[in-house]
Amino acid sequence: MSDPRSRPGAGTATERELSRQPEVWREAAGIVADRRAELTAFLEPLLAEPDLRIVLTGAGSSAFVGEVAAPALARRLHRRVEAVATTDLVSDPRGRLAEDVPTLLVSFARSGDSPESLAATEIADQVLTRVHHLVITCAPEGRLARAHAGETQSLVLLTPARSNDEGFAMTSSFTSMLLSVLLVLLGDDPAAVEAVAEAGRQVLDARDRAEVFAARSPRRLVFLGSGPLAGIARESALKVLELTAGGIDTYFDSALGFRHGPKAVLDETTSVVVYASADPFTARYDDDIVRELRGAVGDDAVLTVRATGGGPTGEGTTDWVLTGLDGLDDAWLAVPFVLVGQLLALTASARAGVATDDPFPSGAVNRVVQGVTIHPLESH
Missing domain, CATH: 3.40.50.10490 (Glucose-6-phosphate isomerase like protein; domain 1)
Known part of the structure; x- marks a missing residue:
């Protein structure tokens, strides 16, 4: 550590x-x-x-x-x-x-x-x-x-x-x-809470892996997830975009949806994180896109985050496998999984020299949204 x-x-x-x-x-x-x-x-x-x-x-x-x-x-x-x-x-x-x-x-x-x-x-x-x-x-x-x-x-x-x-x-x-x-x-569900908390600690104890992956200095960072994990793909993309003050272009999609146009974002400056489902059926689609992506941009540019037994794994830093989550739905897995996206955002922010706690000192983007007018709903 x-x-x-x-x-x-x-x-x-x-x-x-x-x-x-x-x-x-x-x-x-x-x-x-x-x-x-x-x-x-x-x-x-x-x-x-x-x-x-x-x-x-x-x-x-x-x-x-x-x-x-x-x-x-x-x-x-x-x-x-x-x-x-x-x-x-x-x-x-x-x-x-x-x-x-x-x-x-x-x-x-x-x-x-x-x-x-x-x-x-x-x-x-x-x-x-x-x-x-x-x-x-x-x-x-x-x-x-x-x-x-x-x-x-x-x-x-x-x-x-x-x-x-x-x-x-x-x-x-x-x-x-x-x-x-x-x-x-x-x-x-005390057992599920403890399993999730322990998995979160595993991510934090291995945070160096986020630093290694971020060291590729991608200009574009894609997050993919299926089912409930699509939500944390979206959240992770937002975290990186926010904490780098827009310095890294981020994208999100599902494993299947990515091929329908968004895949055009891939180039030599792109890195991809895939949150792999624990559902054996859904995981087949995640594994398919992982293999395709590794062939397109290289093993070291694709990081998978998965629970033990969630499918094939690669070498070195290309797989981040969490243990002790057996039997839990993907929505539970999302809780510790999203820490990976948060760590990548924090690391990218620090590498870019952005003030992490206040990435928009000009007030262009606010912690609590401002400037919205709520219009009355007319009955008709």
Whole structure:
């Protein structure tokens, strides 16, 4: 393990928040367990309704929490679970909430102060006859948490205080909200939480591998994932783009989708990270694209992240294999897997000389989005 003082981003809030995530995950699980009776009382009547629709919403990284969780929740709960960004819900509410059916709107927000966060819940109340709100947020003082605190149709779940990242980019806030929603809707699972936390520690203990891969200094960085892992491919691409202040062009897609045009991005300056599914069927498609990519840009330009037994592995730094995750759905694997993308973003930021905690000192891009006008929804 490298000397902590020489790590990329050492001394920054981002590096500190990234590094303590396994401990924060255990704390998040404890919070959910402590509130289980309250959660059950709120959710049980809703989940008993056969036509209940669950909508997972948020903006930016918070939206990607829903993209990761939705496929796994739909499969386990045997009901409709959709991920719809607040940015889409606010701008096209009658399209995104076209069916007036009983709805549980699950809102994710680090601060809860982004203009769309509260607006999405207010608009849902306008266009739907029956809607309940589960708010999962890191900030008790945020507008979203304050608006829904104590409301009969709402429940606010706070993640650990340490998950409310001070740095520009969401790291522990993203993973804590993801872990929390899985536990809330699938039930407490101490064994899964411990396996995920241990896998996260494996990533952090081997962070030198991210430094070696980033040392290729790619101009373009592609992240691929299938099913729930498509969401962390998108999140990883955003992290690199944010923390390098746009200095590295990033792309994301699914293993199959990448061939349909986006593959044009490949050249000698491109590196690729593939998050490989633990599902044996889905993993076949991941392995196919890995073989194709290694033939196109070389073994050292393609990094796979997978759990033990997830498929063929290569040599040296081309595979990052995590142990102890057997039997877990890809949405659980996403929690430790995304640390690889976060470490690559942190390393690339440091190599580029960008101020990691404040990559946009001019204010061109803000930690909490500004400049959005929420227009009233006219009834017609």
